[in-house]
Amino acid sequence: MRTILVANAKGGSGKTTLATHITGWLAGKRQRVGLHDADPQRSATQWLQRRPALFPSIAGFPADASRKEMKEIGLDWVVVDSAAGLRGDALRDALRRADALVVPVAPSIFDMTATADFLGAVADAKPVREGGVAVALVAMRVDARTRAAAELDRFLEAFSFPLVTHLRDTQVYVYCARDGLSVFDLPRSRGEQDWEQWRPLTRWLAQRNPR
Ligand SMILES: Nc1ncnc2c1ncn2[C@@H]1O[C@H](COP(=O)(O)OP(=O)(O)O)[C@@H](O)[C@H]1O
Ligand SMILES: [Mg+2]
Incomplete structure (x- = not known):
């Protein structure tokens, strides 16, 4: 079972959007996938409740669900949607259980400042230092050709983690x-432009092997 943690200390950076989309992509690839909603606001759980039954299925898990129970079901992947403010021991614990960390970053000065502290803590965490957890940055709500994107890119260059894609x-x-739904559930005519932007990230995720 591979575990993808989606986290950033900042609320509203796009964690739930990324987490639900990663599960939507995996489910569409006929993978057995769980969405572990570790945020007490339960946005991911509510998204799953709204998901029409005809679309590829995703198993939902509440914050207090055990990893054992997920493993017993025989999931291929678990995607963890975390709460804002993840830090300290809770961050280290979450990283210890993860194979990959995906960090959404929006192009606002508040997001960037909070992200700088968060990425510092991530870089210091043992599972990341020892190479067990791969980290990807995703620029959210930004058009790659804009000045805001260029500023965000310049800011993110200071960190040793790759900026894998921009999502418009x-x-x-x-x-x-x-x-x-996720963009992967949409017909080609509505989803294609966004599938294109997701491709570097889905490719990066496909390379993550379980520890
Ligand atoms: N690329 C995007 N384009 C437009 N709206 C977005 C995009 N990504 C996220 N949003 C919207 O921004 C809001 C915050 O995103 P969300 O994923 O809930 O953040 P978080 O889980 O980090 O609090 C949501 O209303 C979401 O629909
Ligand atoms: Mg959220």
């Missing part, structure tokens, strides 16, 4: 959140 600012993500 589009209502498509807002509609997907409302409807329990």
Whole structure:
């Protein structure tokens, strides 16, 4: 079972959007996938409740679910949607259980400042230092050709983690959140542009092997 942790200390950076989309992509690839909602706000759980039954299925787990129970079901992947403010021992524990960490970063000065502290703590954590957890940064709500993107890129260059892709600012993500869907559930005519932007990240995720 491979575990992908989606985290950033900042609320509203795009954690739930990334976590739900990663599960949507994996489910579409006929993988057995669980969505572990570690956020007491339960946004990921509510998204899953809105998901139409006809779409590829994703198993939901509440914050207090055990890893043993997930393993027993025979999941191929677990994606953890974490709460804002993850730090200290809770961050280290979450990293110890993860094979990969995906960090969404939005192009606002508040997001960048909070992210700098968070990435510092991530870089210091033993599972990351020892190479057990691969870390990817994702620029959220940003068009790669804009000045905001360039500023965000410059800021993220200071860290040793790769900036894997940019996801544009589009209502498509807002509609997907409302409807329990991911862009991977949409017909080609509506999803193609976003599939393209996701490809570097899905490729990066596909290379993550379980520890
Ligand atoms: N690329 C995007 N384009 C437009 N809206 C987005 C995008 N990513 C996220 N959002 C919206 O931004 C809000 C915050 O994102 P969310 O994933 O809930 O953040 P977090 O889980 O980190 O608090 C949500 O309403 C979500 O639909
Ligand atoms: Mg969230």
